[in-house]
Amino acid sequence: MRLTIELVPSTCWYTNVRSHVSEFTWDIIRKKCYRLANHKCEICGSTGKEQGYNHNVECHEIWYYDDVNHKQILTGLIALCPYCHKTKHVGLAQINGEKEIVINQLMKVNGMSREEAIKYITESFSIWKKRSEFKWETDITYIKKYIND
Numbered sequence: 001m002r003l004t005i006e007l008v009p010s011t012c013w014y015t016n017v018r019s020h021v022s023e024f025t026w027d028i029i030r031k032k033c034y035r036l037a038n039h040k041c042e043i044c045g046s047t048g049k050e051q052g053y054n055h056n057v058e059c060h061e062i063w064y065y066d067d068v069n070h071k072q073i074l075t076g077l078i079a080l081c082p083y084c085h086k087t088k089h090v091g092l093a094q095i096n097g098e099k100e101i102v103i104n105q106l107m108k109v110n111g112m113s114r115e116e117a118i119k120y121i122t123e124s125f126s127i128w129k130k131r132s133e134f135k136w137e138t139d140i141t142y143i144k145k146y147i148n149d
Contacts, residue, residue, distance in 0.1 A: 003043050003109040005121065006063065006088045007128035012072050012136050017061055020140050029077065029147065030059035037079030044109050046081045058085045065131060072136040074143060084109070090121055091128070 008016075018026045039056040040047055047056040062076035083105045086093040090102045099121075106117035 001110050003084055003087055003106060005090050005124040007091055007124055007131075008063070008089070009065075009072075009128060009131035009134070009136060011132055011134060012138065015072070015136075015138050017074065017077075017140055017143055020138075021143070025147075029143065032146075033057075033059040033077045033079050040079070041081035041084050042078045043080060043084045044105075046083070048082045051081060051083055053082050055082075057081060060085055060088055065136070067131070070134045070136050071139055073139040074141075076142065077146060090124065 017029065021029070034057050037057060041057060048054070048058070049056055057079040058081075060078050060080045061074055062078055064073045064075045065071075066073065080088065083101055086098055087102045087105045087109075090099070093099055093102045102121070103114060103117045106112050106120065107114060110117075112120065
């Protein structure tokens, strides 16, 4: 599956790279991410401007969740178009009334039927609910390597 949902446990909300670095450093990180992707979505190849936005891509943090030790580990950064980024964070998209964008993007990028996309969203929320029961330790050591490469 090319486009996956990555719901952040509620106990990890607002704990991300941006909350651990200065605004200046975050700007360096995200602009490097955009540049390395040639300002195109690394999943679908589209841009935000093609989708009606004023920007091309957004920097998304890729996390690995160690469900045994409850560690949230940063493993990468990826440039995404707004539609793919909304899909990663479908919970926020739903709150903002953008669930249809997510369903359509899952169908388009992954070749899913509408029913398969809705089922996948439901399954993702089940995982999110279980993970949200725990307090997670956040590891962003990856970012040091990313900045220095």
